[in-house]
Amino acid sequence: MTDDRGQDVWLGVDLGTQGVRAVAVTSEGRLLGTGSSPLTGDRRGERHEQDPQQWWRAVCSAVGQVCAAGADPRRVRAMAVDATSGTIALTDRHGRCVTPGLMYDDGRAGVEAEQVNAVGERQWAKAGYGRMQRSWGLPKLRRLLDRYPHAVADGWRLAHQSDVINRRLVGHDVPTDTSNALKSGADAATVTWPEQVLAELGVPTTALPDLVLPGTVIGEVCADAAAECGLVPGIPVVAGMTDGCAAHLGSGATAVGSWNSVLGTTLVLKGVTEDLLHDPNGVVYSHRSPAGHWLPGGASSTGAGLVAREFPGADLDRLSEDAAPLLPTGLLRYPLVSPGERFPFVAPDAVAFRSREPAGGAEDFAALMQGVAYLERLCFASVDLLGAPTDGAVVLTGGATRNLVWNQLRADVLGRPVSLPRHASPALGMAVLAASAFGGPGGLDRAAASMVRPGRTLEPRASRRSAHDEGYGRLLDLLVERGWLPGTVAAHARKGTAP
Incomplete structure (x- = not known):
């Protein structure tokens, strides 16, 4: 057994949709402890809310489990927290949440999104994405300010999901990172808020936190938080990123041209490019990487979240075995977890x-798994159309990678090898980010290479490609017929431009 007693330990915390996960990892990638705690929410149509107090309780539980599993909190050199992208709340002058957490896919801010896009058209084009979606942070913030007209006068402020946790950890106001603040309008290139645009929208700077880059030390674990979480006071807290970016770092795919595809509740694709x-x-x-590159990608509303909903109590291993001989299947599915699509096309x-x-x-x-795989291929076609390099490694992570049939299916549909690292997770990505903050030049790449351990590589089966090409093309037709998929994207996707 390797003696790691002299190695530094890094703590990563991931706030996902269905739960909080935490890991403690050494600088050489040895996993010392894990913990998890479930989250519940209120999802009704376009409404999706969670209780911010539950976020903190779940974090304390998950981190406490890590320490109980044998990770000595006295050896933790630093920690970082990620959170779901676009999830926000309002806090009062004392940092206490005074609204529910509006989750990443809460779609009730449609009117506000139109207002935001009309006022900020030039700024959003400069930022690379052109338009904000109704589920993004800024439209939701505008909606909250309309709902609570006294908010600004009372000193209420925007807080992203990770800001809520970071403030509890350090015991004072914290800046937000440009990754979580991207969908709230932050300019990641200049690390500033677009004050003129926000002023026209009636969002004063006093309602916004300060901005820092991911990987910036923003404080130390205070005595109260240490007592609640089982840590020791004084551990540096590093500004984190969104869960998609965290998963990307945890996959080890930090080289330009490489991509990480995360299949959990939803499907998230993220790659690395030199330019915005x-x-x-x-x-x-595109998020800004702590290493200076850009991380383009998006989150689809398709994913594995349908599995528990549609097959409750099923033996998934047996179900997968029964489904495997049926692939490719002529039954086509567009497997949305919730209404409305965000990526690889926008269709509310x-x-x-x-x-x-x-x-x-x-x-x-079988059709559910295949439908997600087809959407994954379409995601790659859409970023290829924009000029992103897609010739690097493709790394699969997320809870669905436990399904070996699904992993092989995704390799078959993409028509290229895919790799599955060991222990990859957004929480591991935050441990990597925490380590990189203390690693000097090249810290992120070096930390990822050291801490993310390689696993299996799956090769595509050429015998399946023709049938999948046909089924993929038929699904594209159905999406175009419904008016959701732009014809230009469909035409490019039909050229066989899977990565």
């Missing part, structure tokens, strides 16, 4: 559909 991508359709947006009125009724549960499950 510009998407006039507002589908692809999109709804899930099947091309026909399934013959049974196994075929329906």
Whole structure:
């Protein structure tokens, strides 16, 4: 057994949709402890809210489990927290949340999104994404300010999900990072708020936190938080990133041209480019990497979140075994987890559909897996159309990678090798980010290479490509017929430009 007693330990915390996860990892990638705690929410149509107090309780529980599992908190050199992208709340002068947390896919700010886009058209084009979507942070902030007209006078401020946790950790006001603040209007290139645009929207700077780059030390764990979480006071807290960016760092795919595809509740694709991508359709947006590159990508509303909903209590291993011989299946599914699509196209009125009724549960499950894989391929086609390099490594992470049938299916549909690192997770990505903050020049790449351990590589089966090409093309037709997928994107996707 390796003696790691002299190595530094890094703590990463991931606030996902369904739960909080935490890990403690050494500088050489040895996993010392893990913890998790579930989250619940209120999801009704376009409404999706969570209780911010539950976020903190879940963080304390997950971190406490890490320490109980054998990770000595006295050895933790630094920690970082990620959160779901675009999730916000308002806090009072004392940093206490005074509204529910509006989650990443809460879609009630449609009117406000139109206002935001009309006023900030030039700024959003400069930022690369062209238009904001109704689920983004700034439209939701505008909606909250309308709902609570006394908010500004009372000193209420915007807080992203990770800001809520970071403030509890350090015990005082904290700046927000440009990754979580991107969908709230922050200019990641200049690390500033677009004050003129925000003023026209009635959003004063007093309602906004300060901005820093991910990886910036923003404080130390205070005594109260240490007591609640099982840590020790004084641990540096590093500004984190969104969960998609965290998963990207945790995959180890930090080289230009490489991509990380995360399949959890939803599908998130993120890559690395030298330059900022510009998407006039507002589908692809780019975060700024702590290493200085750009991280373009997007989050689809399709994903594995349908599995528990549609197959409750099922033996998923057996279901996958039964589904495997049916692939490729002629049953086409567009498997939306919630109404409306965000990536690889924007269609607020999109709804899930099947091309026909399934013959049974196994075929329906096969079509669900296949539908997500087809959307994943379409995501790659959309970023390829924008000029992003897609010739690097493709790394698969997320909870769905436990399904070996699904992993192989994704390699078959993409038509290229995919790799699955060991222990990859957004929480690991935050541990990598925390380590990089103390690593000097090249810290991020060096930390990722050291801490993310390689796993399996799956090769595509050439015998399946033709059938998948046909099914993929048919799904594109169905999406175009419904008016959701732009014809230019569909035409490019039909050229066989899977990565």
